[in-house]
Amino acid sequence: MNVSELSGVSVLLLALLSERAMHPYEAFGLLEERHDTRLVRVTAGAVYHGFERLERDGLARREGTDRQGRRPERTTYAITSAGRDALSHRVRSLLADEHPAYPLLAVGLAEAECLPAGQVVDALNERLARDNQWLEHLHAAHERLVSQGLARRHMLELEYEIAALGAQTRWIAGLVAELLDGSLPWNPDPWPVPSAPEPGSAPDQPNSAEPRSAR
Numbered sequence: 001m002n003v004s005e006l007s008g009v010s011v012l013l014l015a016l017l018s019e020r021a022m023h024p025y026e027a028f029g030l031l032e033e034r035h036d037t038r039l040v041r042v043t044a045g046a047v048y049h050g051f052e053r054l055e056r057d058g059l060a061r062r063e064g065t066d067r068q069g070r071r072p073e074r075t076t077y078a079i080t081s082a083g084r085d086a087l088s089h090r091v092r093s094l095l096a097d098e099h100p101a102y103p104l105l106a107v108g109l110a111e112a113e114c115l116p117a118g119q120v121v122d123a124l125n126e127r128l129a130r131d132n133q134w135l136e137h138l139h140a141a142h143e144r145l146v147s148q149g150l151a152r153r154h155m156l157e158l159e160y161e162i163a164a165l166g167a168q169t170r171w172i173a174g175l176v177a178e179l180l181d182g183s184l185p186w187n188p189d190p191w192p193v194p195s196a197p198e199p200g201s202a203p204d205q206p207n208s209a210e211p212r213s214a215r
Contacts, residue, residue: 006090008040013050014059014087017079021063024048025074035141039157051077059083117179117186124176131169138162 006014016027028047031037054060055077063078079087105127112120142158152159178184 006086007050009042009046009050010054010059011087011090011094012036012040012042013047013054014079014083015091017054017060017077018084018087021076021078023066023074023076024051027051035158038161051075054083059086113186120186121176121179124172128169128172128176131165131172135162135165135169138165 012031013027016022016030022030024047025044028042028044031042031047036042051060055062059080060077060083061080063076065073065075108123115123138158138161142155142162145155145158175184179186
């Protein structure tokens with residue numbers, strides 16, 4: 001298996017198994033308890049399938065089964081040496097390498113001009129209300145964990161989320177203010193039509209990575 005293709009769920013599961021052997025039910029409970037389910041979309045079923053895939057790829061192994069009362073048998077999984085290597089490689093890749101993301105907010109901003117300014121303001125204010133509420137939740141969670149004595153290295157992703165979302169909300173709030181006070185003109189002007197090239201000249205080849213506003 002190409003470890004660079006390890007999904008976010010697989011990384012979280014391998015990290016749990018690097019702590020100790022456990023069964024999928026326990027793993028899902030820990031993901032919820034640590035609020036890691038906000039980092040990736042994961043369900044209990046995804047955890048069970050994730051453990052099975054890790055076993056199939058040689059990154060985890062079955063260590064045994066147990067049964068409590070009338071509950072179904074639970075299979076305990078443990079990480080393999082290949083799993084530890086894959087986890088280390090993938091985490092380093094996630095920290096150091098480029099992993100392009102395509103957030104849909106950017107698409108909405110790119111095409112916001114198709115809406116009247118008032119509708120843009122209403123939509124952005126709706127987002128701001130929701131994001132600011134989530135920011136309050138994140139700050140409260142951070143303060144609670146700090147008061148419990150949790151080491152900072154266990155909260156780096158939480159600090160990052162607070163910083164990133166905080167910067168985004170501040171920028172959006174500034175944009176809304178510009179739309180409301182008119183400092184950002186919102187005229188239904190069409191995109192300028194590029195001038196025709198001179199006869200015999202080679203057409204420009206824009207860089208696909210260049211923002212369209214700079215073209």
